Amino acid sequence: MITVRGRNIETLFSQEAIAAEIERLAGEIAQNAPDDLLVVAVLKGSFVFAADLIRALHRAGVAPEVEFISLSSYGAGTTGGAVRVVRDVETDVSGRSVLMIDDILESGRTIKFARELMLSRGARAAEVAVLLDKRMKRKAEIEADYVGFDCPDHFVVGYGMDVAHAFRELPFVGRVVED
Ligand code: IMP
Numbered sequence: 517m518i519t520v521r522g523r524n525i526e527t528l529f530s531q532e533a534i535a536a537e538i539e540r541l542a543g544e545i546a547q548n549a550p551d552d553l554l555v556v557a558v559l560k561g562s563f564v565f566a567a568d569l570i571r572a573l574h575r576a577g578v579a580p581e582v583e584f585i586s587l588s589s590y591g592a593g594t595t596g597g598a599v600r601v602v603r604d605v606e607t608d609v610s611g612r613s614v615l616m617i618d619d620i621l622e623s624g625r626t627i628k629f630a631r632e633l634m635l636s637r638g639a640r641a642a643e644v645a646v647l648l649d650k651r652m653k654r655k656a657e658i659e660a661d662y663v664g665f666d667c668p669d670h671f672v673v674g675y676g677m678d679v680a681h682a683f684r685e686l687p688f689v690g691r692v693v694e695d
């Protein structure tokens with residue numbers, strides 16, 4: 517347990533566990549990756565995971581292009597409804613094999629939206645890699661192709677994930693323990 521901003525944070529996934537899992541994920545992705553892979557990191561929460569995963573992909577012999585899309589759910593917070601594009605990719609994805617990277621798959625609405633957006637623009641494939649999967653919270657019909665860890669039903673922070681833009685700097689994934 518550590519204290520940050522006066523809040524107690526309990527570790528759920530350590531730096532070491534995350535690093536090991538990312539090497540495994542990169543190896544799995546490398547087995548199926550085409551030569552023209554386009555990685556699309558779904559901002560903001562995925563930026564740390566994406567930064568580590570693309571370097572692990574390099575070690576696994578994959579040389580992708582890397583792009584970013586910023587998506588946001590209306591009615592923010594932890595509930596989420598409709599999804600909108602805040603900042604789009606600059607690449608024409610038509611005919612491309614896309615791998616989307618996100619931090620956490622919860623209701624699935626964000627990634628379902630992103631996947632359908634890529635396919636509607638003519639992407640040849642649109643796969644999904646997530647660090648964490650909260651399967652028990654799924655609302656949309658979607659599964660990730662590559663999953664790091666199953667995540668317990670807590671609101672998690674760190675390793676890019678936030679509460680109101682705080683806690684992203686933590687090198688591990690944890691949960692804020694009340695009082
Ligand atoms: P979904 O659309 O419900 O699957 O939500 C996915 C997005 O919500 C993720 O990309 C995260 O940005 C955010 N999110 C969901 N659960 C958490 C959490 O426990 N901590 C931080 N962000 C979360």
Ligand code: MG
Pocket residue numbers: 558559560561562618619620
């Ligand atoms: Mg996100």
